[in-house]
Amino acid sequence: MTDGHVTAGPAGAVAQAVDLTKVYGSGEAAVHALDGVSVEFERGRMTAIMGPSGSGKSTLMHCMAALDTPTSGTVVIDGVTVNGLKDKALTTLRRDRLGFVFQSFNLVPTLTARENITLPLDIAGTKLDQAWFDTIIDTVNLRDRLTHRPNQLSGGQQQRVACARALVSRPAIVFADEPTGNLDSRSSAEILGFLRRSVDEFGQSIVMVTHDPVSAAYADRVLFLSDGRIVDEITAPTADSVLARMRGFEPAGRQG
């Protein structure tokens, strides 16, 4: 149930941005957080977004994920043009077709892990697909933690709950903004492995922001953002190739 008008996206693209700009402030003080970004994210693939701090990664995620409105440009999610949708339609879109994982504070403290996971379904009043739920729980390995409240879980466990929640409603695409930013390397690896498996085994589409070349290497494709523009991309990345590419344009970033 979506109130937006449907436009045919390019075959294979689950989300698409066309000439996206986002300007904060005006006049002298204007900051072009996004400066004409056009990008497509393919269905069933994992895309990593990298770039220096302040390059507009989060802004891009927020605009794509219907959490923020771009200054100009078009966003299409799963065939729905996001521009001009009212709050109600946007909320429904987020609830039914999008999943999120933030860097921290992903969980409602008064709800148990299980309730946090099923939250989008409960809000929508949709029935839970028990088999799918079991699959996710086993994948993130949380079965014995389901009745715990967030403050009884470790940071890694909390992020795994957040990932499970992002997947439970079978969204068209999941956006994760530095999901492992606050975690140690072992917990990070768990989360990233889990995200990877959900792409490989369930055909989930994922876009993830990261600073870490090792994390980026889990993705199928890496986009490099600088000063609000996409400046490069690699497919089938390795930690080394990403690192090499980052070194390559870091000075350029400084010049701009």
Place this chain on the structure above:
Amino acid sequence: MLRITLKSVRGHFLRFLLTAFAVMVGTGFVAGTFVLSDSIRATLDGLFNQASKGVDVVVRGTETGAAGQASSGRAALPLDLEKQLAAVPGVKRVVPDLQGTALIAGKDGTAVRSGGAPGLGFYWDPQGQSFTLLDGRGPTKAGEVAVEKRTLELSGLAVGDTTQAVIGDQRQSVTIVGEVKFGAGTTFGATAVLVDAQSARTLFAPDGRVGDFQLEAADGTSEATLRAAVAKALPADAEAITVTDFNKENQETLGTALGFITTFLLVFAFIALFVGGFIIYNTFAMIVAQRTRELALLRAVGASRPQVRRVVLGEAFVVGLVGSAVGIGFGVLVAAGAKAALRSFVGIDLSSDLPVDALTVAVSLVIGTVVTMIGAYLPARRAARIAPVAAMRDDMSIPAKGLRLRGGLGLSGMAVGAGLVVAGVTRDDIAWQLVGPGALLVKGGAIASAPVLARPVIRVVAAPFAATLGVVGKLARENALRVPRRTATTASALMIGLALISALGVVAQSTKASVADLVAQEIRSDFVLSAGGGVAVPTSVGPAVAALPGVQSVADAVGFGVRTSDGDDLGASAGTAKGLGDNFDITMRSGSLDAIDRGEIIVNGDTAAEQGWTTGSKVSLAVGALAQKEYTVGGVFAPMQILATDIVVGEDLLEAAVPAAQRFNQGVFVKAAPGADLTALRAALVGEVKEFLVVSVEDGEEFQSTAAAGVNIILGILYALLLFSVVIAVLGIINTLALSVFERTREIGLLRAVGLRRRQLSGMITIEAVTTALFGALLGTALGVGLGVALQRGLRNQGLELLAIPWSTILVVLAASAFVGVLAAVLPTVRAVRLDILKAIATE
């Protein structure tokens, strides 16, 4: 430090505004009480000074017995004394105080009345200074009257018109020849009609006796000199008093009578301040919790504990000062409201404006500020305990101390209190010294254990929401339970007001039921004639009605005072054995009712026991205006509620003891002859009393509901005042909710991000408010009904025989509380819904 304090107040302006509002309402009552009592005093001053203009000495009868509604308790003086007094050297003028009741019919044919205030009759004295002529002339012969300005306005008549009047006991047709103004501007609400001097003697002193004489001194003679001179010329049963002392005496009497209003308002001021204290406490507790890091940082950079405490208390000081300053303005409104209520319900007209003097200002400011600082003291102490290291820690909240001890203490307090109340009410006569502290202990215990009670009660209250609304309902419930202490404090504020309201409701409902039952049980009359508060049924009505065909007998309800030789003041009534026996269900324990027709007295069983009297005792009494004399106790009757008097005497004794003009007849009870046609009799009664303007005819059932109606008016006023404490409680809910929405900014952003609709979000906050309100309401009504039932049990021998619980009122209260929750949620909801999701998520 001062700068930090002020900045903080400015930074959390809205929050402080709500808190200041709570302070304002409480202080407003205090200020209003002071303003009102000043206004009453000023009005009385004006009234007495004006009434006594041109008077230097007052001569009156010596005190014989108790002052009752129908008697001043003083010997009446013969009018002839006037000549004797005029002859005393130094006396310029002697004016007998001829006054009585007087009413005129207005344009619509009904009596001109001002609320329940009396209708007074005076006479026109061209040399007197109490009244000034505004229009026309003073009355000079029988059948002419002058009418006081406001009375004339109310009547819709004009000078020159002719109308019906009842003056003293006489109905007559009168012509309005003039309009007068009372010097003081107000008659304190009473209507006033003036007749000529000659008519006043026959109308107001039909037996040739008056209450007092007013003397004006010749030029050059002082009050005191005149008093001394006059005193020598007086008979034994008269005394002279200077007008200064006389006014002082009257003012004290009236002041005490009106003092209940001030006490009454102060009680509500106390309740409002107490409830306000909770809100102040809660607000500061939450602000301190939210600012843990900031305060810890202050500590980390070197602020001492007392300094941190002073920052918080400083804020309380500013809020308290501002709140109570505005509260003084609100107090003037409260006083204005009370003034208007006095005028329309009681008929008392305060002419004085509403003075705000320095004392009012000072007391209000001090009380408001001190209460605020007391409310903020605990949070301030907690703030001072924040360790500097908290600045570095991530979790913002101060760990809540265990509630178990508090809950245990609270519950045992409630148990002990309940025990005291039960012990207090299960004896014959309610023991207030047990019930009072017991009730307070129960309330205090409830407040203390509320955080422990919150979990189970809110679970139950929220169950239907959780069941029907799923996760939204569940989130709301968990939010309400998140900080039980806070929810409990918020709910307690509502609980206090509602407990009082429902306790009152039970007592009032029981009173109504009991009164109706008593009337049914103790009164056998077929009809009751009455005139409504403040105006007596003219004495001639009784005999006139008794003469109607179909009437078996009548009994007047006249009360007056009696003093025993030991100086005890008792209340007395009078009647004929037949009239009383036919109309009331009197059970004689010994002797017989007929004794009163022989000039003996009969005595209430309780009074007889207290005084040690039995049938046949010879007792010395001063009845009404008569001197001490010996009477025989002819019988003892079982105590009853309707004829709730100590002594009953016969008609003849009444005639001698209370002059007709001073008699205050509250009603005439009429028993129809067996087989009489009641419809025809009613018509005859109505025809008979028509000319008396104010007398109405009611049958038994109508009388029952009239008797109960008085309770409704009092109840209405009490409810209105208690509503203020409910308003404060609502402010508290708004405040708590707004603060917790603020605290949960990130969480709300998250919920919105994962798809919570705006409607669902407002639903969630509204349900949280509703469950909190219902929690307070359930606790309050449960306590209130319990207390009400206890009071009824305790007062079962004092006229509250029947227990009646006003379930419909209680349901309304509960429904209204739920609605109050919805209302309180509006502002916080608007805030939450408007939250920018991204900013919310980014909030630290």
